[in-house]
Amino acid sequence: MTTRHREDARGRGGSSSPHAEHDDVAPAVAVDGLYKRFGSGPDAVTAVDGVSFAVEQGSVVGLLGPNGAGKTTLIKSIIGTVLPDAGAVRIMGVDVREAPREAYAHVDAMLEGARNDYWRLTVRENLRYFATVGGVDPDSVATRHDRLLDRLDLAAKADEPVRNLSRGMKQKVSLASVLAGGADVVFLDEPTLGLDVASARTFRAEIRRLAAETGLTVVLSSHDMEVVEAVCDRVIVVADGRIVADDTVDALLRADEHTLRLTSPAFDADVVTSLRERFTVTDVERLDRGARIEVTADTDGLYALMDALRRRDVPLTEVRSVDPGLDDVLLDLTGDDPGRGTGE
Known part of the structure; x- marks a missing residue:
């Protein structure tokens, strides 16, 4: 289940729009030296330790790390549900300490592990309600709501009370409610949890469409590396409350x-030695006939490798790509398995 971070429209000054004009060059989110510790003395735990980064408007950024890395505390410290001990946060150029209502008028969030939508209301009523809370006339975005209901396969359940839906359907309602509210920046913690394969694929497409067509900025925390690789322009990796990597997915994957992995009966000692002299041979497994080797190279290097094998008349009985996935990269960076889920 999930929770929404939106102040009541009356408490935000009523007429303040989530899409008010701001400096075009201002990052959607700017975090500077954010720090949060729980407890005191020898039992104190530093959940966020001097974190700084910026997220450009219209981008989709993944916030990743192992269980207990501090991701959820970091998100909560940014959106104001946890008060950081030090540091500054600006949303769409607005300092959250100086003008919290104005800053948070731009933000919506879905946090895994807490209740989100009103289950006695229908699906469509939830979308209308949260659009209103976001300072948006629900009638003015009715077409957007219909499109979301259709894209997320909720149209047939639009007039059904949320409490009657399955867990996966409730998760989709939470997503639709967040995306329907008109926020400039949304934080999504485990947004595909409970979704089937088709629904997760739909979610990926919708996030990319919204970012491209409306300029929506998304900060996404997930253990689903397929989702991260598909939608994120950039990934920030957190471990022990600190940023240990901040780069594009392609760069992290060393694209x-x-x-x-090549297998050949002709991989004898001479051939392998010759290959080692020219290429990066990372592994050799001797077989009854020949060997199985692993070679790492850039694109030009792979062409050169194939040319070298052809010149030596080396037959290949198996060729496999064994490029590491994003989960392998995170394991190397953090020493833990990102697939175990999220934590504070």
Whole structure:
């Protein structure tokens, strides 16, 4: 289940729009030296330790790390549900300490592990309600709501009370409610939890569409690396409350390098030695006949490798790509398995 971070429209000054004009060059989210500790003395736990980063408007950024890395506390410290001990946060150029209502008028969030929508209301009523809370006339965005209901396969359940829906359907209602509210920046913690394969694919497409067509900024925390690779422009990796990597998915995956596993009965000692002299051979497994080797190279290097094998008349009985996935990269960076889920 999930929770929404939106102040009541009356408490935000009523007429303040989530899409008010701000400096075009201002980041959607700017975090500077954010710090949060729980407890005191020898039992104190530093959940967020001097974190700084910026998220450009219209981008989709993944916030990743192992269980207990501090991701959820970081998100809560940014959106104001946890009060940080130090540091500054600006949303769409607005300092959250100086003008919290104005800053948070731009934000919506869905946090895994807490209740979100009103289950006695219908699906459509939830979308209308949260659009109103966001300072948006629900009638003015009715077409957007219809499109979301259709894209997320909720149209047939639009007039059904949320409490009657399955867990996966409730998760989709939470997503629709967040995306329907008209916020400039949304924080999504485990947004595909409970979704089937088709629904997760729909979610990925909708996030990319909204970012491209409306300029929506998304900060997404998930253990689903397929979702992260599909939708994120950039990934921030957190471990022990600190940022340990901040780069594009391609850069983290070293997209300019590839690893191939090659098997051949002709891989004898001479051939392997010759290959080692020219290429990065990372592993050799001797077989009854020949060997199985792994070679890492960029694209030009792979072409050169194939040319070298052809010149030596080396037959290949198996060729496999063994490039590491994003989960492997995170394991190397953090020493923990991101697939175990999220934590504070």
